[in-house]
Amino acid sequence: MEEIRRYFETKFGISPTDWEVFSSKLCRQELQKKSKLIHLGQVENHLSFIETGIIRLYVPKKDDELTFGFVFNGAFVSAYDSFITQTPSEYVVETITDTILWRISHKDLQEVYSSTKIGNLIGRKASEELYLKKSKRELTLLSHTAEERYLKLFEERPELIRKIPLKYIASYIGITPQALSRIRKRIT
Amino acid sequence: MEEIRRYFETKFGISPTDWEVFSSKLCRQELQKKSKLIHLGQVENHLSFIETGIIRLYVPKKDDELTFGFVFNGAFVSAYDSFITQTPSEYVVETITDTILWRISHKDLQEVYSSTKIGNLIGRKASEELYLKKSKRELTLLSHTAEERYLKLFEERPELIRKIPLKYIASYIGITPQALSRIRKRIT
DNA sequence: CGCCGAGTTGAACTGAATCAAGAAACGTGG
DNA sequence: CCACGTTTCTTGATTCAGTTCAACTCGGCG
Numbered sequence A, B: 001m002e003e004i005r006r007y008f009e010t011k012f013g014i015s016p017t018d019w020e021v022f023s024s025k026l027c028r029q030e031l032q033k034k035s036k037l038i039h040l041g042q043v044e045n046h047l048s049f050i051e052t053g054i055i056r057l058y059v060p061k062k063d064d065e066l067t068f069g070f071v072f073n074g075a076f077v078s079a080y081d082s083f084i085t086q087t088p089s090e091y092v093v094e095t096i097t098d099t100i101l102w103r104i105s106h107k108d109l110q111e112v113y114s115s116t117k118i119g120n121l122i123g124r125k126a127s128e129e130l131y132l133k134k135s136k137r138e139l140t141l142l143s144h145t146a147e148e149r150y151l152k153l154f155e156e157r158p159e160l161i162r163k164i165p166l167k168y169i170a171s172y173i174g175i176t177p178q179a180l181s182r183i184r185k186r187i188t
Numbered sequence C: 001c002g003c004c005g006a007g008t009t010g011a012a013c014t015g016a017a018t019c020a021a022g023a024a025a026c027g028t029g030g
Numbered sequence D: 001c002c003a004c005g006t007t008t009c010t011t012g013a014t015t016c017a018g019t020t021c022a023a024c025t026c027g028g029c030g
Helices: A002-012 A016-023 A080-085 A106-115 A119-143 A146-156 A158-163 A166-173 A177-187 B002-012 B016-023 B080-085 B106-115 B119-143 B146-156 B158-163 B166-173 B177-187
Strands: A027-031 A036-038 A046-052 A054-061 A064-072 A092-095 A099-105 B027-031 B036-038 B046-052 B054-061 B064-072 B092-095 B099-105
Touching (some): A002 A016, A002 A046, A016 A106, A046 A106, A054 B119, A064 A166, A099 A106, A106 A119, A119 A146, A119 B054, A119 B119, A146 A177, B054 B166, B099 B106, B119 B146, B146 B177
Antiparallel strands (some): A027 A099, A036 A092, A054 A064, B036 B092, B046 B099, B054 B064
8 A cells, every 4th residue: 555655656746635535435355366356348447556566468369369468566456448438358367376465346437537736647648658668669569570579678677587387488579489499598 | 720720619618718818829831741840859848730731740750761650630739759858859740731720849848837727737638639549559559460450440440541652552551662562452 | 865763673691480309497285 | 295287488390572783674853
């Protein structure tokens, strides 16, 4: 809970009273690994702050999965597309490790948006941040090779390479597990 | 000007008084084709609504360019990453055809955010929309082949294929002009 | 007319997919 | 704590989509 407060203070300078409104809506939840926060086709109804754990986003395909994102402790996670549009999610949000979350519902968040001074500001900033992340990723996917993407990931998130099954990482950088296994062999 | 007003009315239900505040900041600009709205390394200071024209976003590379986006009349365009963060742009925004724009400066927009009821709401919605676009594109890049991406583009934007040089489209879907030329030959 | 950028076509090459099989790691129940 | 099955990772052989380099065509424009 403290971590989440610090997040809002440093990022938005949330006031104590606004924090009261917001934090009163938060609901703690513990999940085992491989738990789904959101199933395919379900409408996302929550925004979740990760206190502990790692979460994976993926699209189920016939006889395998397309992993396109990881989210770590100290960040928000959601099937954000579905959350914004309130339409069925096209992907699954699932824990990789045991996880502790603080969740707020869509309805409660709309209330925060309208009843606090910085509600819409926070919403705007959050969207902007998510946009920036996706924008960077687009350029990475278009302009770097699979090997370069792997090395970059390795630099930025060494713990990811240690903690997360290779096949998920392969999918994330856009190649097969076999291809990644070979890249890994080549560069060590 | 009317088009832009309709855009805001249908999309956000902007009130007449808020529209007054907003539209008073807008500044009309005409540009010839191949004009740069924003240069590499420049900080984006405008958000622009396209009345007429087509605009291309690209990253200059040693001896060529990586085109990663097109924007058409009836939509907003900006080096949005740079605009949000107010840091130098990593890409170029350039007209493909002769173009008419309505522009608002960063400073003026911040004023709209704070002085109108729906300022931050509009900012949030705009970011959300941009996020959704990027999110869709990420999945397309990861899960479809170049040929599939081309066909999809062809369905969604036939006018793009007619109006825009093939080499830009090739770059956009992530292959060389030669490869696209062959795909095109194969499927017709 | 001649030039230049855009598009096409060909041939050789390459990174990654696919198919297939075996090795290592992991978890669960006895 | 071991034995077993399952999942994950590795390795090999083949195939394929797309790159690269190069030559040639076409249309517009100075």
